[in-house]
Amino acid sequence: MRVVMLGYQTWGHRTLQALLDSGHEVVLAVTHPRSDHAYEKIWNDSVADLARDHGVPVLLRNRPDDDLLLALKEAEPDLIVANNWRTWIPPEILALPRHGILNVHDSLLPAYAGFSPLIWALINGEDEVGVTAHMMNADLDAGDIVVQRAIPVGPHDTATDLFHRTVDLIAPIVTEALGLIASGRTDWTPQDRTRASFFHKRSVEDGDIDWTWTAEEIERLVRAQSDPYPNAFTHYRGERVRVLKASVSQGVYGGTPGRVFIREGDGIVIVAGAEARRGRSRGLVIERIRTEDGTDLPATEFFKTMGGYLTRRP
Structure with a gap:
């Protein structure tokens, strides 16, 4: 042919x-x-x-x-x-x-x-x-x-x-x-x-993490935006932070979605899920991040103190 x-x-x-x-x-x-x-x-x-x-x-x-x-x-x-x-x-x-x-x-x-x-x-x-x-x-x-x-x-x-x-x-x-x-x-x-x-086509903005998603959904988003794709990202104290590796927490954590909460294993738990206020949701354990200058860090080195929120805007 x-x-x-x-x-x-x-x-x-x-x-x-x-x-x-x-x-x-x-x-x-x-x-x-x-x-x-x-x-x-x-x-x-x-x-x-x-x-x-x-x-x-x-x-x-x-x-x-x-x-x-x-x-x-x-x-x-x-x-x-x-x-x-x-x-x-x-x-x-x-x-x-x-x-x-x-x-x-x-x-x-x-x-x-x-x-x-x-x-x-x-x-x-x-x-x-x-x-x-x-x-x-x-x-x-x-x-x-x-x-x-x-x-x-x-x-x-x-x-x-x-x-x-x-x-x-x-x-x-x-x-x-x-x-x-x-x-x-x-x-x-x-x-x-x-x-x-x-x-539709993906754009960089589609990687902006919505902390009202469940931890399971956000963890899949992180894997879906693996290198060399534009990574899933969030904002912490005015800085964009790319999430390179994450997992679903072992513990159940309550509170406000996006709260930087507690250390678990090798990472830092972020409260996640629209129902988190009821205390029935797993959190997202962020294990590795990339800063805006391209530096890769363990999350435990980046989030030196607990508290504060991860947000969709600076």
């Missing part, structure tokens, strides 16, 4: 590599220009560089335009494969390749369509995540499923752990999907749209 690839960052890079290794003819690669967005500077292996290294023509586009449509028509693809293409694809492009467009998305669709699915899934306490290859239609991440693979989420997994494990699924999933499509199969599995959910 003649294949065009639309993609960006490491997800797109892994997809293009799988296409190059597949034996099919990759006739064009389309990718976004590099961005200064905090999340788009992470996992940013270059699709353009990989394509050029293999003699594949490259187009840089932020969104589809008339020039891209013309280039796609001239490429005469049998199939377009997309992964981490960040903008809407118009109907005239959807209808262009005879086999359609195969999209690769790092969630178990129909859940977690949209952006940053691994981070949102970890925050929400999902017990598995995965990767789905599906045929695109007019609705974002809503087309029939061709191949889907899941991996379990462990109790200490970070978003970084899940990234590495799911990105390794891309090549085998793309290879399997290409084989099925090339064989003439079209009997794909429709998504159950009653189970669909759609999430």
